[in-house]
Amino acid sequence: MSILKYATHTTRRSMPAMGLLAGAMMCAVGTAQAQDLPSSMMWSAYDVGSSGYAEASAIADAFGREFGTRVRIQPSGSAIGRLQPLVNGRTDYAFLATEAFFASEGVYDFADRSWGPQDLRALGGRPASGGLATAADANIRQVSDVKGKRVAYVAGNPSVNVKLDAMLAFAGLTREDVDAITFPTYAAAMSSLTEGRTDATFTVTTPGLMYELAESPRGIHWVEIPQDDVDGWENMDQVAPIFSPYEETVGAGLSEENPVSMVAYRYPMVVTRSDLGDDEAYAFIKSLDEAYDLYKDATAVMDRWEIDQFGAPPLDVPFHDGAIRYLEEKGIWTEEHQAWNDKRKDRLEALIIAWEDAMEEGGELSDSEFADIWEEHRSNALINFN
Structure with a gap:
């Protein structure tokens, strides 16, 4: 296994002040291709005051200054509050932590019949x-x-x-x-x-x-x-x-x-749905990389968003194909990374099938009875991955 070793800033630098509308927009477009990003975006993240919100805000500000893209950040103090807008399509990107793993596994809050394993993908994640x-x-x-x-x-x-x-x-x-x-x-x-x-x-x-x-x-x-x-x-x-x-x-x-x-582990991770277009995912991670110099000093750990660290597994969900395409172009993605990603996708797909079987078997039963059925199906599905 590769060893991740990071140089961390010893002093915290102040981040530009911003509200939910992150960044004052500049009319001029920077050197990167602004047409690759939409003119406006909405992201979900942890609550105001969290490191996840601060880091998402710094990147949103950089996107505004470099590409002219306006970003609104929807903060939430709960895992459901961060995931619901993403799976419903109100946001395309969420800055998440371990709840991404829980959502993909269908456990804890996501074992509820209204959830189950979510078909999520990551663009990468900052090591913590x-x-x-x-x-x-x-x-x-x-x-x-x-x-x-x-x-x-x-x-x-x-x-x-x-x-x-x-x-x-x-x-x-x-x-x-x-x-x-x-x-x-x-x-x-x-x-x-x-x-x-x-x-x-x-x-x-x-x-x-x-x-x-x-x-x-x-x-x-x-x-x-x-x-x-x-x-x-x-x-x-x-x-x-x-x-x-x-x-x-x-x-x-x-x-x-x-x-x-x-x-x-990874916090925050940039997570999206599996159905996001490859070109959109590619443009997002490319923009993250090209705007890095604008946000790398915003907090004491923002240097860990450097693409070599941000774009390598393992993390909580599989990488999106669009992100992999960019990482391959950068010479970062390896055969070992692809093997990890293939296995992680297989695990997720097995859990989604197991959830469908559990719902068919126990959809009309009580919550406690359904929980037992789901745990049995989930355990059987994971036998091949342990």
Whole structure:
């Protein structure tokens, strides 16, 4: 597996102020081909104040300045709120996180009979890092050491919880092998380590609560996820096939001199429907690439939108054919990438067929009865992909 290693800005630069209508439009068209993009677009994204919204806004501003394209961003604090406009065709692009995986798998909010597996495609995704954060005094030095320890989960937050389940799976463990403690909020779960109520959780490296843990009497320790542990990575892929190896140097207890091997996932990803035209997808990712210099300094992590990082799997859903065409032209797309994409598409197609069978069998049954039927069909469909 290739190692993703990023140079992160150490200072945050201010982004141009903007509202929902992103960017002041310039009449002149830049050097890229503005006719490849529509004159106006609507995107969905995370709520105002989130990093996903800030990054989408920076790109929207760049599209306005470079191509004269007006972008309206529709923010939402819920996964359904971000996906509904996309699948209904009110938006063609959504800046998403792990809910893209959940929607494609038909799980959590998307196991409802009104949803099921969604035929989504990605244009790419900005790498983000995360790992198994532990209190240093818990003496968890490898993933298997977490067995029997107190592990913090977050109620109603499948994005965090599935990543934590994947970390456990790396060592062949499940929630049954640990003392799983569920907290009502993300903040409560993260602070539970400092407070001595838990010993480990999954998180990104830069929240203030992790810096507090590092400065507390307990201290912080990030568990290594060895890049060469083939069995561990295969086990993790069975739970969430969205990770790649990553060496992090920025965050609580980390530095250039003290890096830790973690995982990379994608947030935000630019996601669309499978029926979006190839030329439209091609034009969008081409514009992202050509406008990069205009937005790369907008936030501390915008340099990770560089096309070599943005345009490589794995991520939560298959790449769109139009995006692949551009990545091939740039010399980024490899045979290994295509093999990953083919397998990911096969998995999604198998789940869509399994959903149709489940609906035919249990469409008139109660919600709980249907949930059991769908889980059985889904599990059978995934046997060939694990």
